[in-house]
Amino acid sequence: MTALTLPASSDCAPAPRAVLRERGQREVFCGLTGIIWLHRKVQDAFFLVVGSRTCAHLLQSAAGVMVFAEPRFGTAIIEERDLAGMVDCNAELDRVVDRLLARRPDIKLLFLVGSCPSEVIKLDLSRAAQRLSLKHTGATRVLNYSGSGIETTFTEGEDACLAALVPELAETTRGAAPELMIVGALPDVVEDQFLRLFAQLGIPRVHSFPARRAGAMPPVGPNTRFLLAQPFLGETARALEDRGAVRLDALFPFGAEGTTAWLHAAAVAFGIDEMHFRAVIAPGRERAKRAIAHARDRLGGKSIFFLPDSQLELPLARFLAQELGMVPLEVGTPYLHRAHMARELALLPAETVISEGQDVDRQLDRVRAARPDLTVCGLGLANPLEAEGLTTKWAIELVFSPIHGFDQAGDLADLFARPLRRRDVLKV
């Protein structure tokens, strides 16, 4: 039985770590991309992007071009006559929304999603949302957030979406017992696993945010303790804190150690007995360790370079370094939230370069100079780097796969091991 190594519960931040900040071309998605998983997570929500043909094209390209069913997202494409003032943009938007809701009366929650063009022409979507909410009272709630590329990078779209939902959440009963909220869209299977674990720990009231249906969003208040399941939810956390909720600081739930620490933070906050905690998590923790053992042989000692993508980079690099013995050379992140990342940063090797932002050509120069065993990057870069003889892992798969928790730790390790295994088996 492996001894549990739990990180100290406080004060793990040494001297602030040097961060390479870069400003230049970014090879990342904008925040609209989050719609691709959010529209499946909340099953009666619809995401209407108010933007250009580029926005529509981005969504279908990022979604693998095609979805079998009619998706619960669409784009209201701004046209020349909207810009030239020949029609009233707000009237046009109302018309589009009316048509949409007539077609899809099952939609209970409609997000108007701002884009680069709508931000630049200063189309006031929050007023439009208020107006349309009033118009469709009782049938559909209309909210807005921005997924524009001038303000958000990839997963920040989910952050903006959830932050927009927070003011809508009901107030918890004054003086009620503490409740736990898991924050961040997780695959349903992972969410269910966590809920089972918390139930076994004896934490009675546990909510997921976002819920799977618009009408089932959890209440929030001073008795809310929340755990961030995703590392990119800075604005959402602030909005929840504004409502009095308290964030439980923890490592993010990746790998055996990360998941243990994350669950432990809740156990401590809810006064769960330490022996009981260990007993409850032991089976999952052991399974996780067994599941990643085979990948450890392949990944141990291998160097890895993360290009910025989803803000998952730091926790994943910590998992790979701590549990699989990989050597992170550079870990790039589009945005570094120092407070939420403090524990993660403390566990990364001192030699690892942390970079924030991007100048893609300079960063690729560093990749080529370092020749890492594995480079984690976006879809636009993976094949070109492979063609140069570098082994890559598509970053987007890390966002679209169940990777959290004990029972996904093996899958997560395998996502990194597979490209190396493939490189070894191919004789072409």
Added chain:
Amino acid sequence: MQLTVWTYEGPPHVGAMRIATAMEGVHYVLHAPQGDTYADLLFTMIERRGKRPPVTYTTFQARDLGKDTAALFQTAVREAIDRFAPQALLVGASCTAELIQDDPAGLASALRLPIPVIALELPSYQRKENWGAAETFYQLVRALCPSAKAEAQPRRDGPHTPSANILGPTALGFRHRDDVVEITRLLGTLGIAVNVVAPLGATPADLARIPDADFNISLYPEIADTACRWLERTHGQKTVRTVPIGYGATRDFIAEVAALAGVDPTAALDTSRLPWWSRSVDSTYLTGKRVFIFGDATHAVAAARVARDEFGFEVVGLGCYNREFAREIRTAAQLYGLEPLITDDYLEVEDAIAKLQPELVLGTQMERHIAKRLRIPCAVISAPVHVQDFPARYSPQMGFEGANVLFDTWVHPLVMGLEEHLLTMFRDDFEFSDHAGASHLGHGAAPIFPREPQEAAPTPSANGGGEATAGVAPAPLHPLAEGAELSPAPAPAEPGKDQEGWSAEAERELLKIPFFVRGKARRNTERYATEHGIAAITLDTLYDAKAHYAR
């Protein structure tokens, strides 16, 4: 504002990227916010290119807007020139940068760069991808070709090898890679030299040599027509406009080329297998199959001719998504006595297909998905395309080999010859029923459950019957697409229509008709009932209608 679920074309700057990426020695500095870089993955993932598109995005952010986005643009230009050392530079704006009006043209010219700079004005809120590609190619040709008539064509004396340019093939084009090989080979047989292929594989220096050729071949009018017209006007080069898709069109193309070049066409009128494959008795079952055709105008028009004249199909629907070529599609539609469907609204196309219940759909990646949902066989004939439409094998659409490819590709999704009869005769065999689908497709895959318009749609499995329907395995770009395919299908195409009209007995009889004609039988019976004022559809109505529509 236009409500859009899926788009057939990207914005015009993606068209410009298709030109820049196709060429060598060109770089494109695009004034754009972060996120617009998604377009790179079209080339690296869908087309599997091993190089990044030669595009620098300025990546301005909200906080830059009040400050100096123009300086950002100029820095990006300088750094791109230093790093990539292009022979010519394209500059332009994406949809957002168009709104902030930084004037990339003026900013770039102020830098006094040592190479030709071509400024692109691509109105994002009016135009689309194909137009953007055509405009970019035209601007490049105009800027890089030596100014016209000053340098009159030196007419060589003595034996002259006629030469032609092949214009139009781009990056991310549907089978452009292979069409170029096929047409080059064909011209070689005729003794015609290929002077320049552009934009695919051409350098700026190559574009300057375009006027050296005797004539131009507008292989893809959507891309090349604007440039060809300019070359006609300015350099007096004639244009070959027949698009050699299909057996007949290839012969016409050879005749047109040979006449222009003054060569004997007979050398090139070689064998295609299509005529015999089509005349051979096994193909009898293709006769009169009802086909719906949609794509870019050029491919749709060509496919309609092949479908009717070379396969013996009946064209029941014809349309295109690019309004710029509406005239071409209208003219063609008249030949088939049809009202053309000219729209870029995917839902409208879906409605049309659901109403017509064709036996085969020839379309784009989008129609492939519509057909998959409606359980109608489908083959892809036009962009927009997906990763599986870039096959590893040689697979042109043009020329005689292209005609062979068309025969195989269009026939493949159909249930074949005698198998069709066996399915009709012995529907209830537990191993060999229409629930199993065509026997040459998707062994071991989930069976095709024919979805009746009135039935609730079964939740399709991720690797389900669509494989058979589409004729190619769905290859999602990443796992999400598979997950997404698990989503419930939308409301049936014609909900509740005439539901009470069918008696239970007639419904049961309808289920005995094989899936690939069941939709048509239902539609014909209902039309017959409507036309004859019959409210309740009985077994007799079903067979009366069958007799009425017998052919």
